[in-house]
Amino acid sequence: MIDATHYVVLSLILFCLGLIGVMVRRNFITVLMSLELMFNAVNLNLIAFSFRLSDLAGQVLAIFVITVAAAEAAIGLGLIIALVRLKDTVALDEADVMRG
């Protein structure tokens, strides 16, 4: 029987992949994708626990997470468009006017 621990391990791997993606990709769009990966990892956790507990709360929270992730993606993409208009680039590390 596959128990929740398996899912948690999978979710951990996915989460770390997303986290590393946020840190290593230069392209703002792929960074956004990596963020989505992290949110998916969380959802996997929530739903695995929801099943184990036979409790719907986890699934409901997962729905909220998906919705918020969608909203976040919309704002992120809006920022990308503004960035491209200003600097003609999507490379995240070229936004480095402020430092120190």
Place this chain on the structure above:
Amino acid sequence: MSLADFVPFLPEIFLGCAGFIVLLAGIPLGRRGSRPVIALAVAALAATAVLIFLVGRPAAGPQLILGDMLVVDQFAVFFKLLVLAASALALVMAAGYLDRAQYSGGEFASLILFADLGMFIMASGANLASLYVGLELMALSVYVLVGYFKLEVKSNEGAVKYFVLGAASSAILLYGISLIYGTTGSLDLETIRVTLAEVPHQNFLLLLGIALVAFGMLFKVAAVPFHVWTPDAYEGAPTPVTAFISVAPKAVAFAMFLRLFAGTFAGEVEHWRMLLWIASAATMIYGNVAALTQINVKRMLAYSSIAHAGYALMGLVAGSDAGTWAVLMYMAVYAFMNLGAFGFVILLESRGYAGERIEDFAGLARRHPGAAAGMLIFMLGLAGIPPTAGFMGKLYLWAATVEAGYIWLAVISVLMSAVSLYYYFRLVVQMYLKEGDAEDESPAEMLSDRWAGAAIAVCAVMTLAIGLWPAPLVGWAKSGLSALGLV
């Protein structure tokens, strides 16, 4: 759930509707500058405050409403009113600023109202789901506000950095929430608290969940090492937005922090205390020391705001009643001082451009003695010199920390607030002891903006009044404590 359940929720409903109306009204009203629509938004905030007084207060003791999603208590009321005051002041300060930069006020004001709605939910959430959703509503509104001046490189850059880091940190927070759900079996704060009280052994998965939630909260209050977004977001954002986000979101983040850690996870205090101790000490040291060599006032105030988060964290480390209400007190005090300080940055203009450099303050005492005196009050307050409110706030935090036996943390904070005087007084020295460069370039001038001036005056009066007469605020902050008995 009955219709009566909705009555204490009316302020939030009203605020949401008001946000929508302001958004729509901004289209026709916006042609005459941002002032009409901002006046409308401030009126809505005032009406919300009245509604809170009428229906939003707990009749007797904390009360769970709407499927146990929210709790109505004094604690939440305290933060809601604080948020309303801070937003109103920030909006009033923003009016002239937006007009000068020719950005519309409709979206701006409505975003602030929506952010306030999110903060209300954060302050009164009794379930991890509602807390999370409120937090995201606030965060998303603030991302947009930071990048609101989309044609300015700094504003966009600040928003990009804040957004990427904020989204990553909210994923971390969510991961922590999921682990707490997986180890306690519930999202309901009260159920979790009861479950934790029964856990006989220490569970690393649970501790990990608590730690990750703490990381998410530390990000929101801008504590080391999750402070990295702060200087850039604060510097880049339009200054009224900086004033707003350095105060209101930080205050409600502390509200949520307290509700979770002083309430729900209080049983595990011995486990997480060390974590916050380190974060608090590191934040105080980092914020104050890094601020020393800043030459941009907004950036300096950003580091100072990091440092202040460190002070307030001491109250959480203390983990006592005294510590809790000291944090409430400190947040209120800090709100007025910081809003006032940023208010002057909003008003200062140098050669047709925002006066953000420290040198722009040179010789201000001669040209604008009133303004310089006001800034002096805020700087004294932020540095914690009596008889300003800043001293009172720190005093209670120190008392709570020392009482809980964390002498070293108190010693670090006293030492660091001594260091802080140095950079706050760099501004004072500029204002009082230096002459502006009169020959080669025109010195920075204070704009005459009656709205912003009035808002700053309110902040100055509050800073002094709380310092001289803190008893009412203290009483009010203490009354918020009964809330934590619930969870």
Place this chain on the structure above:
Amino acid sequence: MDFLVVNFAEILFYCLAVLTVAGGIGVLVFKSPVHAALSLLFTFVMVAALFLLLHAELLGAVQVLVYGGGIMVLFLFVIMLVNVKTLAPEQAFLSRLAPLAVVAGVLLGVLIAFALIFGVLVSGHGDGTALRTVGGAEIGNTEAIGAVLYTTYLVPFEIVSVVLLVAMIGAIVFGRRSAGLEIEGGGGES
């Protein structure tokens, strides 16, 4: 064949898990953002399948519809919109600090894994029927979620609708071209 039948769930899980992780790695390593996006889409679908294994039928559907259908289209749309240049595989698609970043991520992962090894999950038996039951009658996952979503979780549900409104405002604020305002610092194609 017995082995396959008896252990069908396990085999399915491991296959899906491997494919999910492969998709995730794809997001990290594909140079072209379009390829990365497709890899992400693949991951989303695999995760949706995992949801089905966990008796979360509605979530599985939502995952495919919202992520696969909505968000992914948005991504591709923006990729197409912003600039053709960015479509070409990038010379330097990794950040300056990539090796260090991988170390940081792995370090955090190891620490979390440590907690996972020594931690204990809440006890439970994994009964899928409870996830389909409303008021004692077993009707279906979607109805069950609907029942709690519109009663207990009404407040967050409404707030999420405001979140979407804010996202809309944000997208408009950032995306709209404003007449009368000039970009300082030059650049851009506006």
Place this chain on the structure above:
Amino acid sequence: MKLYDFIWLVPLFPLLGAVFNGFVSNRRGLSKTTTQSVALLGAGLAWIYGWAAVIQWFFTEDHTRAYSVTAFTWITGGNLTIAGGSTAAVDIAASFQVDPLSAVMVGFVTFVGFLIHLYSVGYMHGEPDRDYARYFAYLNLFMFAMLTLITGSNLPVLFVGWEGVGLCSYLLIGFYFEKDWCAAAGKKAFIVNRIGDFGFLLAIFFAFYYFGTLEFQGLFDAMAGDHGGHYATAATIIGLLLFVGAIGKSAQIPLFVWLPDAMAGPTPVSALIHAATMVTAGVYMVARCNYFYQMSPTAMLTVAVIGGVTAVFAATIGLVQNDIKKVLAYSTVSQLGYMFLAAGVGAYVVAIFHVVTHAFFKACLFLGSGSVIHACGGEQDMRKMGGLKKYMPTTYWTFLVATIAIAGIFPFAGFFSKDEILAKVFAAGYGDLNHHGGVYYLLWSLAVIGAVLTAFYMFRLVFMTFHGEFRGGEEAEHHLHESPWTMTLPLQILGVLSIVGGFIGVPGFLWGHPEHNLIDRFLEPVVLHMDHGGHAGAHPGLGLELGLIALSLAAAGFGIWMAYRFYFVDREFVRAGKLAERFPFAYKLLLNKYWIDELYAATFVKGTVKLADLLWEIDARVIDGAVNGARHVTVGSSWLSGIFDLRVVDGLVNLVGRFYDVASLQFRRLQVGFAQGYAMVMVFGAALLLGIFFVVNL
């Protein structure tokens, strides 16, 4: 009506004046007449009301208990657990008190403060209207803070005043915009004073932690009721921390460096703040909290040693300064050292006595120097003065009187207080106080040397400024004139007080009537009486007392005689110049530090080389070696103290600043500038925190 029920009015009057001048007069640029009337009214009402209230209190109330008035409740904060497990309510009132110590302080602070306001009217008349209003607003604000400090009846209220006077001091130091100077001096003053405040704040916490109250009377009662010495540790901790605060505010080793730089402010400010009142706040605080020191031999010894060493150390620096205000500044540091020395042997009353007399003659000296600077058109270098006696007789005579007073010549004010300090220190050695008798003997001999030095540098100042020929050129000589009456009247009043002020403390036991020492008897209830070990009661006999008095008079006389020889008889100061040539090593360092001898050589010596050679030939052989030797020692020690000042203390202050600068830059490097770098900082930070978290919870 009990006037002293409203003692808080005393600080309030100047506050109102400050508010008016700061917000109305300054903003609207009202005329000088309005500004000065309001300012004088604020200070004057405080003076009149303060005296009236104190006098009424004196005749109606019991002097052994402080009469405390609560204006309003200031800080409330529930119950805190304190030492020993009991709880105490945080309930701090903005309360003010009248007791003998406050009465004395109110008496002279309001009076001297008013005189200096009056003096400022003349001195600052050349400023533009707005600056004039700003100046008086600060000055009134300072009076408010200082009066709060001395009338407050608990440590937090005292702290409010403490910070307030510091703030006004900074504002007034920088009143004249001098760019290069203020960055360095401001930095110095901030860092130095904050170190002191840090100690003070910690002391307040500890006091509350141990005693559960911060009221002076409550603390006094707690200590007085402690017969088993339970609070000895607490007293040591609190006493030492409080003393850290006092060191910062009262400019003692090693935190004295800010005071000489503070002389850049207007001269009346130097007189009021940096000589007569604010800098003595540390002494007041130690005297006010004497019960902690009485309970702790360690704290007492620390106070005495630091005070004694500072007294001599600062005096040696004063020997070679040429800036008239710098000499007075180092002299102030030195006199403050005497006060702490007195406090350190348990003679708190004598310390306060010296505070009072010092306020009279030092204010007179500073105001006199201001009058001189005013006449010389802003010149502060004594080598460009000389012969001013005939141009400004009033200034000269008042200055001379004050100089005699500070030198300690009978029957001027300084004699009584300084002689009593010397006597008490000697008695401490004689009585083997706390079994540290040897140390106290040593401190006594230091203090006697200090008395010689004081007399020397003060008379050097007088001779260089007022006697001989004017050396500032003909152009400047035409402008020399006596100052207006608003400036000379305060000088005359203070001059008279410098003569008669000492009689409030005539040591009556000399003729067998101890009760004749008014101030001693009056202030006695403030001090907590303790048995200090050793043969505490042992008093030196009357003969010994008289011997000591003779010795201190001789010391002062010797100093004056030396100054007379070097700077009066030898009009061109040639002998001093030649001496410098004899010790080239010391000379070179003095050259770098003080420039005195270099300028002597360049201006005076060069023209009269032959004569100088001749004189030196005679001097070196004929004049006794004692003069030579004494001079040698003083030059050497002032060189040492110069090195210490320059290298060690400045070095430490700079090191602290440098450390923070470097740390700040290093910290800022974390802020790499792009989002992913930040994300990495966060993740590494999270991993570190998580690692610690797990290890702690294993």
